[in-house]
Amino acid sequence: MSQPIIDRNQRRYEIAKEMLPTIMRTASAILACGHGLGPEAEGKTLAEYCAESACAYADALIEKLKKK
Numbered sequence: 001m002s003q004p005i006i007d008r009n010q011r012r013y014e015i016a017k018e019m020l021p022t023i024m025r026t027a028s029a030i031l032a033c034g035h036g037l038g039p040e041a042e043g044k045t046l047a048e049y050c051a052e053s054a055c056a057y058a059d060a061l062i063e064k065l066k067k068k
Contacts, residue, residue, distance in 0.1 A: 008062060015058035016051075023050045023057075 027037055027050055041049040 016054040
């Protein structure tokens with residue numbers, strides 16, 4: 001029996017979409033407390049930073065799952 005074909009781009013999108021609300025809430029809470037988001041957020045809008053973070057989480061999870 002063959003293994004199902006995984007559309008990694010679709011899976012990346014789905015994971016990032018699920019992570020984005022949590023990342024947005026967390027980043028907003030950090031900023032509301034008067035803290036910064038760190039050098040990786042420098043020069044980016046909150047939306048850009050959160051979108052990049054969500055994609056980074058998705059990529060990390062996919063890489064981890066590919067190793068199993």
